[in-house]
Amino acid sequence: MLSKGMYPDNYTLPFVLKACAKLQSFYSGELIYDHCLKLGFVFDTFVGNALISKYGGFNNVKVARCIFDEIPRLDVVSWTVVISGYVQMGDIDTARLLFNEAPVKDRGIWGAMISGYVKNNCFKEGLYMFRLIQMSNVEPDEAMFVSVISACANMGALDTGIWIHKYMDQQKFPPSLRLSARLVDVYAKCGNLDIAKKLFDEMLQRDVSWNVMISGMAMHGNGESAIQLFRQIEKDRVRPDYITFIALCSACSYSGNAFEGLRILDRMRNVYNIEPKSEHFGCIIDLLVRGGILQEANQVIQSMPDSSNPSDEAIAWRALLNSYCSSKLTKLAEVATEKLMRLEDHSSVYVLLSNIYASSGKHYDAKRIKQMMKSRGVNKAPGCSSIKINGEVHEFIAGENSHLQNFGEAGQAITLYRSEPLFIAADTVEHSQYN
Template sequence: MSSYGSSSSSSRCLQLLEKCKNMKHLQQAHAQVFTCGLGNSSFALSRVLAFCSDPNHGSLSHAWKLFQHIPQPTICIYNTMLKALLLRNDLILTINVFTKMLQNGMYPDNYTLPYVLKACARLQSSCLGELVHGCSLKLGFVSDIFVGNSLIVMYCAFDDMKAARHIFDEIPSLNAVSWTVMISGHSKAGDLDTARLFFDEAPVRDRGIWGAMISGYVQNNCFKEGLYMFRLMQLTEIEPDEAIFVSVLCACAHLGALDTGIWIHSYLNRLRLPLSVRLSTGLIDMYAKCGKLDLARGLFYQMPKRDTVCWNAMISGMAMHGDGEGALELFREMEAAWVRPDDITFIAVFTACSYSGMAHEGMKVFDKMCRIYNIEPKSEHYGCIVDLLSRAGLFEEAKEIIQRMPNSSKPSEEAVAWRAFLSACCNQGQAQLAEVAAEKLFWLERHSGVYVLLSNLYAARGKHGDARRMRHLMRNRRVEKAPGCSSVEVNRAVYEFIAGEKTHRQMEEIQLVLGTISKQLDFLGS
């Protein structure tokens, strides 16, 4: 009878652990666990550790104290602790616990190794990752799908696609995650052709595989291809998730595909998918870049919660439309809401001030960025400030800013500032200063824009000989000019036009004209 009571009491204690809502409840339940005689129960202790690992309501410090007082942790307890540390991104401690586990003569299993491999990937430690890979080989876990996929993820994080492919080929039974990771890895490396081969060869395409390919195109600025892939996905019965919608909205924003963006907004409403901060930000960015600033502003102020990225999207949208005052006011609202600005926030504010001729206000914000927020200016910030001052005609001040750039700056980073200076000089007809900037850029980079800007400036000032000399210099140095490109959306289809490129219809018209002339010549000859 007492045994039954003890069993019933233990069961109630375990049920209490499952019903905990916060750390206070957990501590009370934990006390009951000890009272019931389950203080050394591996299952009960692992449930306590699992609750503490939850980032929303747990306490990692409590979990760590408990773990340190367990005399002989089981593999289950080690795995729970490793998961808790990984969830809190305490990567070094994750590796230390794994090392302690090995030192105590405990062999990792196929649950342990994925946690450790993920920690190696986030630490970007290839040496450590290879050691854990060797451990997986010795224990015979490389063919395990969980360990194998984690190894692929790790090598993709190291940009070692050759090693990732080797692991992929070694796994006897691949799953959708294996294909998804390989597509994402090659996309991240910029190898979209190989990514597409993996997509085409995947035996079954689930939402993850479609999302990886769409995201891969968008992240590599192949926006038209990303939209096309989304339309192919619509022919299947797979419903897009939030990540796919965000990628497609990004493509619409860059292509100016407003009709498609509006359709996606309606589609989201039909699905009754809640507009998360991420989705709302995607819609705001799309509407702003497609010229519908009022719709973007309306969505922004309807949001109950906004993060830094969302504020950045709205400020950038206002900057793009030349509303400097509005962008500055929004920046002040952001500060008042206790949302900390980041690098991108300040780039957006500087751009807004530059377009609106607000040099004084922009410099005050630059000072605040450095002094109040302790953000180290990057090449993009210097480029924006140089553009800001140059547009206001403060060329000497702009040159001083360039000279203030750290000596550790790479040539490509310094070139960003000089390019902004050159562009402003050309726009305001400052030929001598433009030549100084051009000389600097000739040494820093190989870019057609320098030659084109100077050539146009000379031509505008009637110096046609200098303009021809610049074009000859560009040809002699074999600098290729990138063709201009634009796009237009018609009936939810995006068409691209490249300067100098003949469209298929144009070619047909030319062939028709040539045929007509040929017939006329034949007629005249007869």
């Protein structure tokens, strides 16, 4: 177009900028930005929104914010794309401040904020935002339902998940493949495998739901059912992926089936040509050590391919250390700890070794490890858990007792969110520990 002597306008440039973002071509995007400056379109609303989206996609939210602040006439898309940029960078607090300042809040802005909270593991805040949107005149869409159901699955908030499911039914919201998979996920993760299996069987297309069901069965110790479901996958000629095999390795670990775990690892490599990752090795190593097959566990970890990311290798060694600690194998745990400390400086390594010394009666060594943590400035994140009483969720943080509703030395009670009581029995009490 340029070679023909024609100049782009404020309708052409946004599409070219979108193409640069899709191709992840930062250099080409900078060239187009130069054209925007030369032609005077940089402060045009359409072009400015495309530039904000481009720089947000390249994690350069500082430039995106500068463009946003310079656009004279902001529209609802401007607010949505800049909020999405901060969300992608993990700066959820700034995103929320912008959300509060937005003069008009349409479905896109609400969706960006809800999904932003969930993607950044702020699950209770995501559910709270969903409650707020119900008080507005904006109808939730599929993306919002997917986000809040994922939040319920990660928090173990089954009652809230059931309420959202029934709310969707009341609104006659058509369940898509993605939404059905999330519903299966929340029921499976929260332990209601019967309803999860019923929803799974009703799906015309299952896709990722195979992985969801296998993971749910594995999580709740139903390893044999998970393996049978994998056999059904093979029978139906559905190709499994690496996530399927992570779930299967976990299922074998929970059920203590060492032989089946090694067989699955072999099929993964030789039948499906999928190279195992650190998560697979971690599950298999844990399985072998629990079964007392220590020599095979060492052979598996030695056969791991070299990884450019030390944290990948650390996952497998941490599983080995955890298994040694469970078996009170002090000498082997010391070897695994030495290897882990070369890969990472994480508090869990020190805590595991300190615990094994304490359980073996070596209290001096246990104290020495804790002093080593202190001298090296390694801090252990305090444990926390949540409890739901009469539809109200409270959070307890270890060591905190300053709250007016603190329960003795258990910690500080913090109200996270209140569930909609319409579908929840008054005497429901459910406990979920997520750290």
